[in-house]
């Protein structure tokens with residue numbers, strides 16, 4: 001069902017785990033295939049210094065989170081927010097139609113993590 005690129009990323013995902021000293025965290029899920037995705041970010045001077053993920057879910061969700069985190073490291077917060085699941089799918093050279101929603105999770109988790117970071121900054125609790 002998945003192409004070779006997706007399987008390659010799924011079998012050897014990058015950026016797995018949790019960023020040490022993260023200052024933004026986002027957790028999202030979908031009920032369709034029961035995926036749960038957590039993304040942690042380390043943001044310094046408006047740059048995504050590091051991004052990692054913990055995903056419990058299908059191959060599409062794991063491959064999407066690995067790819068999406070890889071795509072935002074080194075980017076500005078605004079660039080990270082502008083990342084769409086369409087770009088993630090392109091990077092993965094396509095996903096089966098019934099698995100498109102799994103790639104949306106990565107986009108949502110990044111947005112959640114940035115929102116969390118901004119909340120911490122507003123509260124003065126960002127490390």
Ligand SMILES: [Zn+2]
Pocket residue numbers: 033034035057058059060061099102
């Ligand atoms: Zn899924």
